[in-house]
Each structure stands twice: as C-alpha cells, then as structure tokens.
Amino acid sequence: MARIIALQTHDVRFPTSRTLDGSDAMNPDPDYSAAYLRLVTDAGDGLEGHGFVFTIGRGNDVQVAALRALEGHLVGRDVERTLADLGGMWRELVHDSQLRWLGPEKGIMHMAIGAAITALWDLRAKREGKPLWRLLASLTPEEIVDLVDFRYLTDALTRDEALEILRAAQPGRAEREEQLLARGFPAYTTTPGWLGYDDGKLARLCREAVADGFTQIKLKVGADLEADIRRLGIAREVCGPDIRIAVDANQRWDVGEAIRWMEALRPFGIAWIEEPTSPDDVLGHAAIARAVAPIPVATGEHAANRVLFKQFLQAGALSVLQLDATRVAGVNENIAILLLAAKFGVPVCPHAGGVGLCEAVQHLSMFDYVAVSGSTDNRMIEYVDHLHEHFVTPVEVHKGRYFPPEAPGAGTEMHAASIAEYTHV
C-alpha cells in the first residue's frame, strides 16, 4: 500500500518587475512567483503530485507557510484511497474548522488548499496516464458531482440540476474531444497590453498578435484616461476593426468612476471591461453592468470562492466568467464554478498568464467544453507569452488556439532546474 510520505515546498520568484511584464493599474511592479508544493509517495513509480499558488512576490513565503500547514492532513495518507475520493479530501481540508477560521474559504489558506488539491489531481492524472482534462472528461456525471461541495450553492444550483447538466452533455463527449484535438481551444492574448510598455512596443506587439492568429487582445487601463484613449487608438488602428479588444482595469475604480471611464472608452469598440472595481463588490459590478451595457462585464480572477461566483451570476453582475486555476480551492471548486456558469448560461473565459496559470487552467476549459457546457462559443482562454519554459509541459498555442496537452498530469509541474534557480533566499 503506497502512502504520501512527504510534502515539500518551494518559494519560487521570477524577477519580472525588471521588465514591467505584468504591470497594470493596481500592480505596477509584480515579481511573478509560485508558492510551490510537491507531494512525494513511496509507490516506487517515480510519480509526484505538483501544485502551486501564483502570487506576485512579497508574501510568497507566507503562502508557502500555509502550504506547510496542510502537512498533517496529507502526509501518511493512503494514496489509492485518497485519490479515489478527492471530493472527500476537499471537504476534509476546506472544513477543517480551525484552518477555516483564517478565511473562511478565502485568501492564503484557501489558495493553499487549492494547491494541495490540484497536486493530488496531478498525481492521480499521472498515475492514470492521462492529461487532467481527459481524466475529468472520462468521469461519469455522478463521479463529477461527487467532487463538488454544494454547501451554500443550493439556492442557485442543486446536485440534481448539476447532474442534469452533465447528463445532457454526455452524448457529444467523444465528438467534442475529436474537435478539440483537431482544432484546439480559442485563446486571446494580453501580451501587448501591459501598462508599463511604451506606445511603440504596444503597436509592435499588437501587430504580432494579429499576425499570430489571435482574434482578441486585451489592454490594461485605468491609471490615466488620456493615456488609455491614446493607447486604445493605437491598438484599434493597428489591429483594424475585426479584432476584438478587451480592457482590464484591475479593480482600479469605484462604481461611478467605472461608469464614467467606460463612457469615454466606448467608441473604441470594447469586447469586455474586466475587473472594473473591487472583486468583492457583487452589487457594484451589477450597477456597472447595467450602466455600461451592451459592453459585457468580466471578472473572477480574484473572486475568492464559489459563493462569490454564485452571487455574481444571480445578480447579473458578470457576463464573462473568469475563473482562475489557483485563486479558489483547486480543481474541485473550479468544477463547481463551471457548473454554476453552465446553469446560468454564462461563458467561461479563464484568467491566465502569471506563472503556470495557462498550463493549469487550459485543462478546466477543455473539460468544460467536452463534458459540461459543450460549447466554445464566446469562450477563450487568456494567453500571456512568458515563463512557459519553466514548465515540464508548456502550453501549445498556435494560430490563436490552445492545443490540448497529451502528457499525463495537471500541467502544474515546474522543471527542477527552474525551481532551484529561482528559489527565493
């Protein structure tokens, strides 16, 4: 009988602030980082489970301390039994009442649980020899709903309703898997749009994005209205009228300010306005959504848990749902969020970029397409072209589309050499 025998952690930080990659109106100088977790077993098969929380620098050590706090729950466990009941494992971790007090279900402790859960999925997928998206898409509807904790969701989505959604998508699974392998999943790129880039670099990167086959780009906005108007003008001119241009304010505005600012940007043809205000402000987003319509409001990368997403959907406060691979409690909670989105008929366009977020989150969108929503309409995964080289299975993005990974695992494993080189001291 194999057991988990060690939980190892690493404080990995990349000095991205030097080049202003990742700079936006709220985050002028991020150092893209990962609080990284490895679960080691005595199975003798050489397989480990890897997971991480994406952070932007300072405090990554605190996030690592939170990973270590899970050791008592994980080390010593029977591997087979644990991996066979990841719904039960999720409940055990999230409902540890003493740890729960530290959120509850939000912030550092909740994200740490997410990394552990995803590391367990990585291990399970490697042991089954499948990429995570295919493993999830091979589960029965009953197995999938068993992964989800419906606590706090039942006024919007019950277990039976979730089962119905999954059963309705069953007949087309094989066909959609073929489609996915042949054509990939749509992507959009944020690479041109960082606030710290000068106009020349913006124009050049817009041109390259169009040449690379992307049909949507995204620009950071919100620090300076004049500059936003100038930069949107450049982007629209370079891209032409047929490329979708989304904007992202990274929580910079109050409600009234968001509405006024978007009136000024409206003439440029805005694909969506992302994170116009505090990620906790469901009612504020709803007010903004009513005022800026028909421009869609997008949010989610900082939504702390499924209860926030439930409310955003109930209130009509978002029409593009941007889940994140490491903000909530891992794969299981993201499945709950995918089911909520399907119930409300809202497209999911995951947040990515960062460190390894593209590698991780693509599995969720691909699973969504094959087994949940059954659609790629209005669905895209964010793509940012940096730090992929540090991952064992970097994303394959060609002509503006993510091509499905075939390597076993959840995509979350970083090269040992990268970990060693960028470990923070």
Place this chain on the structure above:
Amino acid sequence: MARIIALQTHDVRFPTSRTLDGSDAMNPDPDYSAAYLRLVTDAGDGLEGHGFVFTIGRGNDVQVAALRALEGHLVGRDVERTLADLGGMWRELVHDSQLRWLGPEKGIMHMAIGAAITALWDLRAKREGKPLWRLLASLTPEEIVDLVDFRYLTDALTRDEALEILRAAQPGRAEREEQLLARGFPAYTTTPGWLGYDDGKLARLCREAVADGFTQIKLKVGADLEADIRRLGIAREVCGPDIRIAVDANQRWDVGEAIRWMEALRPFGIAWIEEPTSPDDVLGHAAIARAVAPIPVATGEHAANRVLFKQFLQAGALSVLQLDATRVAGVNENIAILLLAAKFGVPVCPHAGGVGLCEAVQHLSMFDYVAVSGSTDNRMIEYVDHLHEHFVTPVEVHKGRYFPPEAPGAGTEMHAASIAEYTHV
C-alpha cells in the same frame, strides 16, 4: 527622533477545546489563539504597541508568518510621523500591491495588517496617555475621515457624507462621554450558549446571566433541530419572557435550510439570527432576511472587509452589524464600517469573546457612541467570560454593562507571563 526598532511575534494558543468553551455548529473544538505582535521603539519611554489576530488554533503559525511579512514596512520608521498619519500607514500596508494579491483585502494578510494597525494605535494611545476610545473621540471630524480609505465605498458613502455624520454628532460628545462613564455600555452574554454544554450547565448559566444583570443572552444553534428546540425551551423557561434570546448558526445553513429552521425556532421569541449562512453571501442573507422578518438578521464577524459591509447594508441583508476587532484591517477599517452603519441607520453590536476581542472591541463601540452614531439604542457588545485574566487591562463588565477603560492604550496588551506560558511549541 524615535524609531520603531523591532517587530516581535508570538504564537499564543490556549487549550480551550478541552472544555468545549467556544464550541458551535461549525467549530466543534476551537483552541482560542492569538497571532500576537509587539512593536518596540527606541524612544526610551518603555511604551510598546501591541496587537493580535484572533484565531482558533491550527494555522496560527501561518498568521504569525503574515505578521512577520510586514516587518519591512514597519521597522525603521519614525514613530512620531507614523503615528501622526495612521490613515497614510493604512493605505501603504493595504495597497502594497504584492501583498494585496494574497487577498485582496481579505484573509490572513488583511488580518495581519489589522493587527499591525491596531498595534500602532495602541502605541499612540499609550504615548498620549489615553484609552483608545477617548483618543478617537477627541479627534476632529476631519481627522477621523482622514483615517478612512473611501475607495470602493463612494457609491454608498462619500467623504463629505461621513463628515456630515461626524459633525452632527459633535455637539453631544461631552455629555455622552459622561453618560458612558456613569452608566457604561450595554452588553449581552454568550457564555451560557455553547453547543458543547449539557442541558444542566445551560440552565445554570442562563440563571447566572439573568442574576448578573444581562438583558440578552445568545445560544448556538444549527447542528440538530430537535436539540435546538429543547435548549431554547430550557433557556426561555429559565430566563422568562423579558430576556432577549438571540441565536447563532455560525454559517451552518444554506439559504432554504436557514429559512425552514428559523420557522421552527420562531415561537421562542428570537432577538436575532446570527450568521445563518456563508459570510460572503450578501444575496443569500438578503433572501433570508426577507423570509424570516421580523426576526432581524445579524452578521459581520467573518465579513472580510468594508466592501462586504457596504453591500450587506445596500441589500438590506443585515439589521444588526457585528464588526470584529481583528477580522478586518484594524481600527481604521472599523471606523469606515461604523460610518457606513451610521449612514444606513443600522445598529452595531460587535462580535467579541475569543482571545481579547472584548478588550479590543469595546473601544470601537464607545467611540461610536460618543462621536459617530451618538446612540446606545439596540446596541450591545457581546461578552463571553473567558481568558480576560491574560490581558493587562481586562474588561470591566458589571450588571450587564461594559464600563469604559481608563488605562492608556487599545486594550490589546497581553501579560508577558501569559504569552510565555501559552506560546505554542
């Protein structure tokens, strides 16, 4: 020129789970703990700033790691200048973009900032020779609003509106301070109501609460409906018809379940239902509030920040606001929350108990009475009778009322001997 020369931390844990003090439907076996912070200066006056985050055991070490992450912001600072602009200090800490990513503005990192801010207030109050409540109540309306960050609040409360509220309360300040000193501030007690106590202990503690002069008690509910009905029957019989009995579900229910459960408890005359569901679920609380009216809904001890409180008030989702001394980012954010409550005309009945929460939060209610809401109507501070002996200035609660502390400081200083004895190893 004096500087802050050290940030010292302590992982303090009391083994309360042995007696089931503090046991409720979600927290069966808490070990009441404090992630404790001391700010040391070279002023040579022997004065230190003390603050803490209340937790319930496991993970207190992670909370301590988050306190340590603030060292770079605090150590080396000029004491006078820092204490003269605690609004600026709050913004610097909360808007450190790299640390902010770990919430944002919620969970472990946000609570750590709260402990640091409160420790600075403790230091300032000691240096000015005043208890915190009186120090705050001696500030001008302009000085008070300068402490508040109105970001994300302006659709509900502007700086000018806050100034108006504070100016309207100015004339009566001296008279209310006298009233407070003479009569104290109303309290209610949760001591009888822990879920782990047997019926005999419940009856005895109810009897003692009434004899001690309390006019409201609170019972934990939500684990077992039959037991809740039995326990409420005992409490109502012992207390008689004139004592208010509130109930607290500690987030145990989904929306529909909360509504059904409260229908069954309604005949006992319920003063309020506290935390019926997830503390993030503004819309869920609003639905419950509509269904259980006229029973008031109370919540707030787990509301992560001022943006949550804003929405609870906007949505009519609570009618008793239960701020907590260590859940949000300290004194400054709680002032914002008091101002929001005053704007919406909702009474504040702080959460207390835990470790040192009574000692800390009384200052906020007393400041509210003297300088903000100007009223004690329907306002009470929670009181739980444990762990006070570990604090240098334990609360003075007599005949069901908190009597104002006169000792300089924020009430947050623990005896060195208690820290030493209960430091977790």
